Amino acid sequence: xxxxxxxxxxxxxDVYGAYNPHYLPHxxxxxxxxxxxxxxxxxxxxxxxxxxxxxxxGVVIAADNLASYGSLARFTDVHRLKVFNKKAVVGxxxxxxxxxxxxxxxxxxxxxxxxxxxxxxxxxxxxVALMSAKNLHTYLSKVMYKRRSEFNPLWNALLxxxxxxxxxxxxxxxxxxxxxxxxxTLATGFGAHLAQPILRRVVPDEEASKALTREKxxxxxxxxxxxxxxxxARSMNEYSIAIVxxxxxxxxxxxxxxxxxxxxxxxxxxxxGTQTA
Amino acid sequence: MASLFSASLPSSDPxxxxxxxxxxxxxxxxxxxxxxxxxxxxxxxxxxxxxxxIAGDTRSTSGYNIxxxxxxxxxxxxxxxxxxxxxxxxLSVVGFAADGRALKERLDTVVKMxxxxxxxxxxxxxxxxxxxxxxxxKRFFPFYVTAILGGVDDEGKGALYSYDPVGxxxxxxxxxxxxxxxxxxxxxxxxxxxxxxxxxxxxPGLEKKxxxxxxxxxxxxxxxxxxxxxxxxxxxxxxxxxxxxxxxTKDGIxxxxxxxxxx
Amino acid sequence: MFRNNYDNDSVTxxxxxxxxxxxxxxxxxxxGSVVVGIVSKSHAILAALKRNAEELSSYQRKIIPVDTHxxxxxxxxxxxxxxxxxxxxxxxxxxxxTYDRPILLSEITSRxxxxxxxxxxxxxxRPYGVGLLIAGVDARGPHLFEFxxxxxxxECVAGAIGARSQMAxxxxxxxxxxxxxxxxxxxxxxALRALKDSLSQDKELTVDNTSVGIGGLEENFxxxxxxxxxxxxxxTFENKAEGEAGGGEGMxxxx
Numbered sequence: 001x002x003x004x005x006x007x008x009x010x011x012x013x014d015v016y017g018a019y020n021p022h023y024l025p026h027x028x029x030x031x032x033x034x035x036x037x038x039x040x041x042x043x044x045x046x047x048x049x050x051x052x053x054x055x056x057x058g059v060v061i062a063a064d065n066l067a068s069y070g071s072l073a074r075f076t077d078v079h080r081l082k083v084f085n086k087k088a089v090v091g092x093x094x095x096x097x098x099x100x101x102x103x104x105x106x107x108x109x110x111x112x113x114x115x116x117x118x119x120x121x122x123x124x125x126x127x128v129a130l131m132s133a134k135n136l137h138t139y140l141s142k143v144m145y146k147r148r149s150e151f152n153p154l155w156n157a158l159l160x161x162x163x164x165x166x167x168x169x170x171x172x173x174x175x176x177x178x179x180x181x182x183x184x185t186l187a188t189g190f191g192a193h194l195a196q197p198i199l200r201r202v203v204p205d206e207e208a209s210k211a212l213t214r215e216k217x218x219x220x221x222x223x224x225x226x227x228x229x230x231x232x233a234r235s236m237n238e239y240s241i242a243i244v245x246x247x248x249x250x251x252x253x254x255x256x257x258x259x260x261x262x263x264x265x266x267x268x269x270x271x272x273g274t275q276t277a
Numbered sequence: 278m279a280s281l282f283s284a285s286l287p288s289s290d291p292x293x294x295x296x297x298x299x300x301x302x303x304x305x306x307x308x309x310x311x312x313x314x315x316x317x318x319x320x321x322x323x324x325x326x327x328x329x330x331i332a333g334d335t336r337s338t339s340g341y342n343i344x345x346x347x348x349x350x351x352x353x354x355x356x357x358x359x360x361x362x363x364x365x366x367x368l369s370v371v372g373f374a375a376d377g378r379a380l381k382e383r384l385d386t387v388v389k390m391x392x393x394x395x396x397x398x399x400x401x402x403x404x405x406x407x408x409x410x411x412x413x414x415k416r417f418f419p420f421y422v423t424a425i426l427g428g429v430d431d432e433g434k435g436a437l438y439s440y441d442p443v444g445x446x447x448x449x450x451x452x453x454x455x456x457x458x459x460x461x462x463x464x465x466x467x468x469x470x471x472x473x474x475x476x477x478x479x480x481p482g483l484e485k486k487x488x489x490x491x492x493x494x495x496x497x498x499x500x501x502x503x504x505x506x507x508x509x510x511x512x513x514x515x516x517x518x519x520x521x522x523x524x525x526t527k528d529g530i531x532x533x534x535x536x537x538x539x540x
Numbered sequence: 541m542f543r544n545n546y547d548n549d550s551v552t553x554x555x556x557x558x559x560x561x562x563x564x565x566x567x568x569x570x571x572g573s574v575v576v577g578i579v580s581k582s583h584a585i586l587a588a589l590k591r592n593a594e595e596l597s598s599y600q601r602k603i604i605p606v607d608t609h610x611x612x613x614x615x616x617x618x619x620x621x622x623x624x625x626x627x628x629x630x631x632x633x634x635x636x637x638t639y640d641r642p643i644l645l646s647e648i649t650s651r652x653x654x655x656x657x658x659x660x661x662x663x664x665x666r667p668y669g670v671g672l673l674i675a676g677v678d679a680r681g682p683h684l685f686e687f688x689x690x691x692x693x694x695e696c697v698a699g700a701i702g703a704r705s706q707m708a709x710x711x712x713x714x715x716x717x718x719x720x721x722x723x724x725x726x727x728x729x730x731a732l733r734a735l736k737d738s739l740s741q742d743k744e745l746t747v748d749n750t751s752v753g754i755g756g757l758e759e760n761f762x763x764x765x766x767x768x769x770x771x772x773x774x775x776t777f778e779n780k781a782e783g784e785a786g787g788g789e790g791m792x793x794x795x
């Protein structure tokens with residue numbers, strides 16, 4: 001019998017090994033006492049994959065609404081798609097606090113962009129000099145690269161979806177190392193393994209994306225969100241989806257539910273759900 | 278580090294998953310963040326009598342994943358505006374793509390400022406030395422790239438410079454870099470510099486004279502580049518998708534793209 | 541004897557609310573040779589009269605192409621203009637690097653305006669002794685801006701600064717309504733005529749003393765000098781010369 005009440009119900013070190021607090025902040029024993037505060041060395045509260053597909057007149061982007069704390073499904077209403085303006089949406093994977101920092105950065109950029117000193121356009125959203133998704137992606141990739149070069153990375157994988165200056169569909173990614181690339185379909189995190197192959201079947205190259213309709217693009221993305229929910233343990237069935245279209249602008253839905261799930265494959269897997277034997 | 282392992286060793290004392298006593302200071306934990314990655318791919322450059330050719334595949338990888346099938350590794354340097362019109366210098370970078378892009382942008386800015394301040398285009402050899410300085414100045418936190426710079430020199434001859442990540446450089450006839458460098462370079466040694474090739478009529482056995490390397494005609498070089506890459510694609514998983522080629526002559530830069538196997 | 545006690549530095553107001561150092565700086569602009577700028581729906585044009593210190597020396601640089609989409613024309617201290625144009629070049633490259641877009645002309649103008657203003661509010665600083673016309677095309681179309689040593693910036697349809705520039709402005713004002721729909725060639729003619737109106741009687745526009753800078757929706761900003769402008773000078777002034785008295789400037793020989 002253990003006589004220390006605070007030890008009751010806790011995993012024993014001789015059975016499970018010492019608890020590894022490395023991901024915890026300094027104040028919670030995550031770092032050795034007496035050492036200075038360190039930069040983010042690993043993400044804490046995280047979002048999983050972001051997916052996006054270019055189609056003939058725009059881009060579809062989606063990410064689920066879950067923010068995980070390790071393996072704990074901590075927050076189920078975190079919206080990881082951020083609308084910058086009518087030409088650009090950013091999807092965030094990785095650390096949620098870094099996402100919130102970047103979101104504030106985007107807000108200040110938005111304010112700067114619309115500051116009266118830079119022009120006298122009355123309707124800011126119809127300004128022909130509006131910052132395009134391409135401009136925003138270049139900016140964000142510089143921010144990411146600068147922070148990695150300072151050994152203080154923003155622990156995210158970003159997708160920037162939207163339109164170029166000439167209103168062509170645009171999709172590109174930037175990650176914590178400042179690596180950037182662009183493709184007709186992109187997926188971060190687990191999605192790079194699970195969703196990207198499916199999306200590439202639908203859209204193998206730029207030509208195929210120019211022939212793809214909005215409906216087909218949305219369908220492909222929704223299908224991939226479902227596959228990810230089946231196989232990614234850090235995902236959930238509620239997600240955000242945004243469509244940036246050159247005709248209709250941004251259409252963001254924050255609380256979509258996965259449809260047409262089939263868990264038939266799990267029927268004979270023991271240890272799931274309400275089975276008792 | 279040490280406490281993490283010693284705590285789980287079998288012991289008669291009870292130990293728990295929370296701190297019983299104040300933690301004792303130990304050496305700082307190692308940084309978990311590693312600021313580099315390898316994006317794969319390969320590049321290659323060959324200089325001729327009055328031209329230089331630089332080529333690179335367009336695949337970008339992260340481990341076993343393909344990021345994209347079109348990420349150029351060749352960049353025009355200098356010239357006018359964002360599209361580098363009228364440029365006469367090409368930089369190829371392979372390794373860590375983000376560093377490659379940063380390096381390219383720095384060099385391009387330097388070359389454009391040179392033109393703004395001096396009213397004339399920079400020469401390739403000056404540009405080559407400047408690139409060396411850019412790399413060397415960051416030697417304690419290097420750009421993780423292998424660079425190849427190509428152009429036409431003051432005498433109108435093809436010029437090709439190759440670099441290591443910290444700025445050591447030399448002018449060469451040909452150079453392969455990147456993931457498949459070890460596959461392509463020996464092929465180039467043999468076909469461009471005629472290594473291990475002997476004149477059959479120059480004597481008996483070991484007294485045969487080695488063949489002298491000559492600048493190759495453009496058609497031959499273009500074919501060598503194609504062969505080098507189609508072969509590299511077969512043997513290296515990080516090489517493929519597309520081949521981007523730039524041929525620099527006194528009249529400008531001719532750029533072509535041709536598909537490679539996507540598997 | 542009267543002595544102005546309020547012009548020793550650029551941070552002291554006179555009792556009338558004037559800052560003399562700034563006003564003197566504006567006089568420096570009037571010492572520079574004249575430059576003209578005009579915009580149409582599709583083009584922005586700068587034209588400048590270059591001076592040479594003596595017959596055997598080269599002519600000044602009056603128009604500086606800064607980025608591919610715009611350039612500046614200067615009147616006043618050329619060295620101050622170089623400091624400003626270097627700053628503008630850096631800012632333009634920075635915009636291209638961080639956002640991958642050409643900087644807006646309104647933006648770059650207000651940045652040099654802010655810089656010039658700080659010079660008028662710090663002890664020991666001197667205002668820039670130069671005025672600029674900034675012309676080119678950005679995402680919002682063709683633009684012309686004027687910059688003054690005081691830090692004042694204005695957007696205009698047409699403008700002229702420098703010595704005797706009032707004559708050019710009079711010409712521009714008279715033709716103001718025509719500029720918007722002008723073709724490229726017509727706009728060049730207007731600019732050259734305005735420039736010529738500012739010339740003293742004994743002077744002519746020649747391929748040596750004139751420069752023209754042109755930016756358009758379909759073309760990068762480019763500086764034209766020497767023989768490149770010969771045909772424009774010819775077509776602009778041959779008609780005029782015929783219309784005017786035969787013994788006018790057209791007949792004048794080298795002096």
